[in-house]
Amino acid sequence: MLNISNAVFQLLVIPILIHYATPIKLGVYFIALSFGGLASILVNFGTSQTAVVELRRANNEHEKAIISIETLAVRFYPLLFAVCISLGVAAVSNNGIYYIAILPMLFAEYINPQFYLIAQYKINKYSILNILIRALVLGLIYIFRNDDQLIFIALFSAGLGMFLLNALFFNQAFFARHIHTFWPNFKRIIALIKTHILIAGNGITVHLQQSLFLFALPAFASPIFLSAYGLIDKLISSCRMMVNAYSAAIMPKAAGEHLQGNEQWRTLKKQQNSILTLACVCAGLVLYFFPHFILSLLLLGKANIDGSFMMEAIRLLKLIAIVPLLIALNVLNVAELILDKKFKSYFGAGLIVLLIAALFILFLYLGLPNYTLGYYPMIIEGACLVIYFLIIQSNRSNG
Numbered sequence: 001m002l003n004i005s006n007a008v009f010q011l012l013v014i015p016i017l018i019h020y021a022t023p024i025k026l027g028v029y030f031i032a033l034s035f036g037g038l039a040s041i042l043v044n045f046g047t048s049q050t051a052v053v054e055l056r057r058a059n060n061e062h063e064k065a066i067i068s069i070e071t072l073a074v075r076f077y078p079l080l081f082a083v084c085i086s087l088g089v090a091a092v093s094n095n096g097i098y099y100i101a102i103l104p105m106l107f108a109e110y111i112n113p114q115f116y117l118i119a120q121y122k123i124n125k126y127s128i129l130n131i132l133i134r135a136l137v138l139g140l141i142y143i144f145r146n147d148d149q150l151i152f153i154a155l156f157s158a159g160l161g162m163f164l165l166n167a168l169f170f171n172q173a174f175f176a177r178h179i180h181t182f183w184p185n186f187k188r189i190i191a192l193i194k195t196h197i198l199i200a201g202n203g204i205t206v207h208l209q210q211s212l213f214l215f216a217l218p219a220f221a222s223p224i225f226l227s228a229y230g231l232i233d234k235l236i237s238s239c240r241m242m243v244n245a246y247s248a249a250i251m252p253k254a255a256g257e258h259l260q261g262n263e264q265w266r267t268l269k270k271q272q273n274s275i276l277t278l279a280c281v282c283a284g285l286v287l288y289f290f291p292h293f294i295l296s297l298l299l300l301g302k303a304n305i306d307g308s309f310m311m312e313a314i315r316l317l318k319l320i321a322i323v324p325l326l327i328a329l330n331v332l333n334v335a336e337l338i339l340d341k342k343f344k345s346y347f348g349a350g351l352i353v354l355l356i357a358a359l360f361i362l363f364l365y366l367g368l369p370n371y372t373l374g375y376y377p378m379i380i381e382g383a384c385l386v387i388y389f390l391i392i393q394s395n396r397s398n399g
Contacts, residue, residue: 002114002127003245007238009134013141013154014231015299018309020145024223028095029151030230034211035089036102036155039082040109041207046199047071048115049338052248055119056255065175068116069182072174074192078200079110101152104159111166113173118248122172129165137161198347199338205350209357209380210237216361220370228312229373231298232320236377239283239324246276247331258339265339269332276328288321319374326381333388337395345391349384356383 017026051071058064083106090096117123137157144153170176184192210233217226250272257264287294291314337346357380364373 002123002130003241003248005127005131005134007241009138009158010234010238010241011298012138013158014234016141016145017150017154018227018231018299021150025151027218027223027226027230028098029154030226030233031214032095032098032102032151032155034207034214034233035086035099036105036159038204038207038211039086039102039106041203042082042200043075043079043106043109044112044200044203045074045078045193046196046203047074048112049199050196051115052119052251053255053339055116057259064116065178066182068174069179070184070188070192071115072111072179073184073189074196075110077189077193079106082106097149097152098155101155102159104156104163106159108159108162108166111163111170111174113166113169116173117169118251126165126169129168133161133165195343198343201347202350205347205354206384208354212354212357212361213376216364217373220364221373224308225312225373228309228316231313232316233377235294235298235317236320236323236327239280240327243276243280243324243328243331246272247335251335254335254339265336269336273329273332276331277325280324280328283324284321287317287324291317316374320377323377323381326378326385330381330385330388333385333392336392337388340395342391342395345395349387349391352387353380353384356380 017029021029051067054067055064058067083103086099086103086106090099093099114123114126117126140157141150141154144150147153175182214230214233217229221229250268254265254268257268294317295310295313334346337343337349360368360376360379364370
């Protein structure tokens, strides 16, 4: 429910912006949002993935408090770095105000309590409040739909809403009464950062695969294509968000099964892959055969949309029909590397896929036809699936 509501919010904001912002500003919105997502991954620094597993393995409240507070400590220096980078980009960019607007998003990620709430199966209240806050933010964006600063309002209010929500659960998730007692010394923080840097590196490289492409697109594509691709990119992001949500929901159980042995884990993985495959095949069929219906939903049924935009969006929807399935088939491969603590392999996989993304962009500069732009998500997700699969098979053989 939590991640579906986040995905729906993300998709509902887009039609408002499409109708009331210019294609150029909409393209800037997608780029700034992508930058904010990249900076948030840096702030999180891989802690959400590791902390869930560690909390499930904790024996008592004392150990849980130490894990949570160390999670907050690990995020502190990446937060400072991300804020400085955002301010620096804002200072040199023509659209600097939009990079200022993402700062609340970074502070919200710093105090993100979801790792604790998921591990403790206490996510229900947070999820319900998330829906309410998302609805209020969506209403605010709609009220200011004719404002010249609509893009700023959309970015800033979304981040501020998440910060306020996360602040409500700060005491519970981070054992606020014990922060001064269990806050690690600088040496311990450095050791924790070294442990997490490979996970954070993978998250950054994965996000860069999309961000670099978005940053490069203005050099090859028209504003219409950039806006259409931005819409499709957010749809893919929403699919990934929901698939990752499913993975996160079973991670506590997966940690327990993994401790009992490889056979139990592989049985669980096979079962869950079957469920994900069925769901994503159905989603892909709808994307391919009913693109007009999907666009009608995404654009709130409005008919006065630019014809060129609609044609580009329909073409892209058909091209990405297989992408949800590729994402779903790979998500538990990622979970297996984390459970096995194969962080070097995890980081290496991200680097290889990032190299493929960079090569694709380089080939575009060297003259690759522009019609290939729409194939990028399929190429990247397909490469991810193959590379992670080969790495896992290699680890199993060597293990």
